[in-house]
Amino acid sequence: MRVTLSATARRGASPLGLGLFAAAVVVLLLFPQFVKSPYALHMMVLFFLSVIMGESWNILGGYAGQYSVGHSAYFGVGAYTTMILMTAKGIPPWFGVWVGVVVVVGVALIIGSICFRLRGPYFVLASIAVAEIMRLSAFNLKELTNGAEGILAVSVPPLTIGGTVITDFLSKVPFYYFGLGLALLTIAVTWVVEHSKLGYFFQAIREDQDAAHSLGISLTLYKNIALVISAILTSLAGSYYAVYVGFVDPNTVLPLDLSVQIVLISIIGGIGTLFGPVVGALVLVPLSEALRSNLITQAFFSMGLVSQDSKVGIFLQENLAHAHVLIYGILVVIVILFMPEGVLGFVTRLVQKITRRDA
Amino acid sequence: MAILEVKNVSKFFGGLAANSDVSFSVEQGMIMGLIGPNGAGKTTLFNCITGYYPPSRGEVTFDGRRMNGLQPDKVCKLGMARTWQKVRPLAKMSVLDNVMVGALCRTNSLKVARDVAMEQVKVVRLEHKLNFLAGGLPIGERKKLEVARVLATRPKLVLLDEIMGGLNPAESEELIQLIFDIKKDGITQVVIEHDMKAIMRISERIVVINSGEKLAEGTPAEIVATPEVVAAYLGSEH
Structure with a gap:
């Protein structure tokens, strides 16, 4: 008997799963107390960012089955709004973020009214086209976006509540906690969606639009609800990224690459599941970093598999880092081919198989 | 009281008339059979009634309310639900x-x-x-x-589109009993079915459709005695 992951999840989380999750949160909360390395904190920020983007996309793509490959649009709108308000108007980001959310809801509803007329592959193409329009607009609306030069924020104003300074954003630690908070927020939102009428309607639309329609589900309404939730969370990710990096330009916050990356987090991890995007981020972030920074070649050397001076060693050292995009691509294809339900689905099946053999 | 009224409904796909000028009404609580040879336009009629197609002409009234132009989800909310021939x-x-x-x-x-x-x-x-x-x-x-x-x-009314298609006799029998159970709950039913024995048993009235037009309407006994129906199914030689 095959039971869906989401169906079992809905019967209430297992005490083991809940315990693991709580333990992970506690470890993550304490992490900066013990690890001071800026590099490690930077990696964690990238990890949180991936989780936020993946979970956000998953609500629309994974649950409602609307494969948007244009989520960079919402990421970019959030990032730009926050940055423009901060640099041009001096509005601190923790207010700007919410303006970004309001703007992104408007943008999402416009995009939704165009793209949701289309189904399947046509919807995908339309979503790409609309995101490209946004990117090109950012290039050309120079008064607003400063075009290809982008917007640079030299410093982030300190966060104060009633005069007391909460944080001055001088280290990576505040960003770490903001990232963790946002990641937990997106997971919580996904959990609430999954355990409500929305989750059932989204999945019904994913499985069969006409059947869903005949069962009293308004397709326009519920697709747009899924899109708006997803877009708001993605814009939060965009704002967070922009403030963290302190720089936005069309090619970093609005490119097609980014849209594809966002989709991959869910697909690799496990689409339409609560923790799929977390697993996806756990796989993809270290993988892309290890490939990019030549960590794998170094590991080969230190394990003594390849000598540093041998021909192979020199070849790897010179070329592996350059080929990281290629290798990344090949690994993604392998995962999609052999784990159609993502890493999380694959591992769950494996565990089921083993426990059944024992029983 | 008629819960569903179909008045002069026509549906054209380009020049093809999938339904032309079909009219019938269904009384509250009854089981109405809808039969006709393959391609007669039965499913198209269901689609027109439940909002999947807007009828090209004519009017559908359900529970005293005009249904033309309503989306399928609205139709369902108002109490008219359908099953799918291709599940x-x-x-x-x-x-x-x-x-x-x-x-x-x-x-x-x-x-x-x-x-x-x-x-x-x-x-x-x-x-x-x-x-x-x-x-x-x-x-x-x-x-x-x-x-x-x-x-x-x-629902107040269900439209069942060939729920016995492709089933073995034992399964069909179960579904026939199910249809009788649904009737006991006071739910009106319009049933498309190809199994003549079954449809004659369950229906109180039957509408026969051929080439998009209504050919006959009546009780099962009247329908089997109508020469046009026999001709439509078996050819006029018989």
Whole structure:
């Protein structure tokens, strides 16, 4: 008997799963107390960012089955709004973020009214086209976006509540906690969606639009609800990224690459599941970093598999880092081919198989 | 009192008239059979009634309300629900979840929906498959699932599109009993079926459609005695 992951999840989380999750949160909360390395904190920020983007996309793509490959649009709108308000108007980001959310809801509803007329592959193409329009607009609306030069924020104003300074954003630690908070927020939102009428309607639309329609589900309404939730969370990710990096330009916050990356987090991890995007981020972030920074070649050397001076060693050292995009691509294809339900689905099946053999 | 009235409904696809000038009415609580050879336009008529196609001409009135131009979800909310000839299970959801989606048409509470769904799953006798994925069910059980899902929307009228198609005699018999059970609950039914023996047994009135036009209407006894119907099914030689 095959039971869906989401169906079992809905019967209430297992005490083991809940315990693991709580333990992970506690470890993550304490992490900066013990690890001071800026590099490690930077990696964690990238990890949180991936989780936020993946979970956000998953609500629309994974649950409602609307494969948007244009989520960079919402990421970019959030990032730009926050940055423009901060640099041009001096509005601190923790207010700007919410303006970004309001703007992104408007943008999402416009995009939704165009793209949701289309189904399947046509919807995908339309979503790409609309995101490209946004990117090109950012290039050309120079008064607003400063075009290809982008917007640079030299410093982030300190966060104060009633005069007391909460944080001055001088280290990576505040960003770490903001990232963790946002990641937990997106997971919580996904959990609430999954355990409500929305989750059932989204999945019904994913499985069969006409059947869903005949069962009293308004397709326009519920697709747009899924899109708006997803877009708001993605814009939060965009704002967070922009403030963290302190720089936005069309090619970093609005490119097609980014849209594809966002989709991959869910697909690799496990689409339409609560923790799929977390697993996806756990796989993809270290993988892309290890490939990019030549960590794998170094590991080969230190394990003594390849000598540093041998021909192979020199070849790897010179070329592996350059080929990281290629290798990344090949690994993604392998995962999609052999784990159609993502890493999380694959591992769950494996565990089921083993426990059944024992029983 | 007529709960459903179909008045002069026509549906054209380009120059092809899939339905032309079809009229009939269905009384509250009755079982109305809709028969006709393949391609006669029965399913198109269902699509016109339930909002999937706007009728090119004519009018559909349900429960005293004009239905033309209403979307399928609105139609369902007003109490008219249909099943699909080519079954449409929500494949990656469990049997219970499928029926719950139907029940959520009337409630926001998952708990209420679950209770309603359990009840309907029992009505169609699928309780042993509660947590199975709908996509893995054999055809007979998929047809039952369609019916359970539709009943969970608490309809006043259901349109059943060939729910016995492709079933063995034992399964068909179960579904016939199910149709009688539904009638006992006071739900009006319009049934498309190819199995003549079954449709004659369950229907109180029958409408015959051929090449998009209404050929005859009457009680089962009157229908079998109509020469045009015999001709449409068997050819005029007989």
